[in-house]
Amino acid sequence: MKPHGPIPPGFAADADGMLRIGGRRADALAEAAGDTPLFVYDRAMLTARAAEWRAAMPREVQLHYAMKANPFAPLLAHMATIVDGFDVASGGELALALASGMAAEHISFAGPGKRDRELEAAIVAGATLNLESAGEGARALAIADRIGTRPRLAVRVNPDFDLKGSGMKMGGGAKPFGVDADAVPALVRTLIDAGADWRGFHIFAGSQALDADAIADTQAQTVALAARLAEAVGAAPPLVNLGGGMGVPYFPGDRAVDAATVGARLAETLGARGAALAESGFAMELGRWLVAEAGVYLMRVVDRKVSHGETFLVTDGGLHHQLAASGNFGTVIRRNYPIAVAGRFGREADETVSVVGCLCTPLDRLGDQVGLPRADVGDLVALFQAGAYGASASPAAFLGQGPAREMLV
Ligand SMILES: Cc1ncc(COP(=O)(O)O)c(C=O)c1O
Structure with a gap:
């Protein structure tokens, strides 16, 4: 057996x-x-999960739902009432997110290979684009210019570290996701100089980790990286999206993430953040932890x-x-x-x-x-x-x- x-x-x-x-x-x-x-x-379990997260995390951190985990429309409509924002990964998900009742200003769109029509749909709706490259940034600015809208643009950073023990590594080394950290300040300056509404950084280092300390260590590295980048840019990011990474126990021997430890350590990290991020907001972006169970x-x-x-x-x-x-x-x-x-x-x-x-x-x-x-x-x-x-x-x-x-x- x-x-x-x-x-x-x-x-x-x-x-x-x-x-x-x-x-x-x-x-x-x-x-x-x-x-x-x-x-x-189970709707009540979804509600309880979001409440569990809020009880564990510092109050100033927003909860975003990565809807790639489950885009079922009735579930999305419920999630829209219990989280602070949605993360979408395609024009199709953007349309579902908007139909769910989530306000466009609380929707962010990350993902490589966004086509012009997807960039335009996000800009027209007023959602935030998490830019994956300088090229994507240039296309977004050109589209915004053509339609006469001030775009909401954040930069997804390819961090120079990954989430230890993560089932899926999304950072560290060559990646199709995000802009290499050393190229980020110049891109942000270009966006600001072009008149865009710069929304901040999106830093997603990995997924499906169960070790609270590994998640907390990554969050500390993420906050330090965001601070360095903010100093290099010379402007405070309105929002630092710290990514997610909290996994669920699928297999024999797996233990649930200790959310209280993640939250306590994140409170310490944010309490000690430098002046560069003093005015910034923070968010975590979770998929499976919120909906799998x-x-x-x-x-x-x-x-x-x-x-x-x-x-x-x-x-x-x-x-x-x-x-x-x-x-x-x-x-x-x-x-x-x-x-x-x-x-x-x-x-x-x-x-x-x-x-x-x-x-x-x-x-x-x-x-x-x-x-x-x-x-x-x-x-x-x-x-x-x-x-x-x-x-x-x-x-x-x-x-x-x-x-x-x-x-x-
Ligand atoms: C950018 C981004 N956000 C959120 C997620 C959701 O991850 P999870 O469902 O493990 O929380 C992923 C997963 O790959 C991702 O790439």
């Missing part, structure tokens, strides 16, 4: 053992949705079979909705996300099974030889930590299976 990741706290079962999500039974949710597979997102992916067992002594639960779900849980088309070491039989939630395991999807590829495996209570055809299997990078970050068109249903409850 192989272990699976920890089931997030806060989930419980009805008296008969049926998992409840957002106060409703998983079987009733599947019925209400009309079919499985189904993503369910609130999401559950429900799939139904379609077949139960034994092959060479191994029992398979074949479900109607799969990697076309949960690419990361399947191992991203073949990671070196595949480990199990948290998983449970929805109708026997919290019960002891009584067999070892592999939970597979309905795609005709050996990679479509969402639970590899996990211990679960017995499940039969028709039962629901729940995969946890499914609120981020699931529905929108998986190849839904692969093998003609189509998208999953999604619900916010």
Whole structure:
């Protein structure tokens, strides 16, 4: 038997053992949705998560949601009421963010390869562009000049450090993201001289880290870098976006980030910041930490079979909705996300099974030889930590299976 990741706290079962999500039974949710597979997102858990963040962090730091983690429109509309801003990464996300009710001045747009029409849409809307290069800056200024608007422009900095222990490094060395730190002051001066509304710096060093001290060390380096750049520019950045990096426990042995430690150390860092940043505001930009735990992916067992002594639960779900849980088309070491039989939630395991999807590829495996209570055809299997990078970050068109249903409850 192989272990699976920890089931997030806060989930419980009805008296008969049926998992409840957002106060409703998983079987009733599947019925209400009309079919499985189904993503369910718990609104109260999202609200509690944002509140947990605010309780841990210094009051002066704003909370931004990186909507790439989950752009489901009802979820976005809810997030718009509980965070201070959205980070978008494309013209498509910008349109969704504006439709969610988030004010344009609280939307920032980072990402390489922004096309002219995307730059123009952001400038017309009044969103902030986090510029990824001097070339992008020149195009943004030309577009703003043509349409007669003062653009809101920040500079994304490619820091000369990365976030230790991070699942995805976004800084340090040659990167397609951001402007190398030593070239930033000249670009900012160009923007200011051209009359742009310079909004500050965006410094994103990595993602999916669980070590609070590593995150805090990176934030201290980020603040020091922003101070050096501000001095070199000779102007105070209105906002320093410190990036994110707070991850979630997906795998056996993973422990949740100690947010209180991150917050306490950030308070120390900001308390000791120099005069160059005395008037600046700060923000953190989080995706998965805010939304992953609130999401559950429900799939139904379609077949139960034994092959060479191994029992398979074949479900109607799969990697076309949960690419990361399947191992991203073949990671070196595949480990199990948290998983449970929805109708026997919290019960002891009584067999070892592999939970597979309905795609005709050996990679479509969402639970590899996990211990679960017995499940039969028709039962629901729940995969946890499914609120981020699931529905929108998986190849839904692969093998003609189509998208999953999604619900916010
Ligand atoms: C610029 C930027 N912001 C935010 C995020 C969100 O990261 P996470 O969902 O791990 O918080 C990413 C992820 O790659 C990113 O590149």
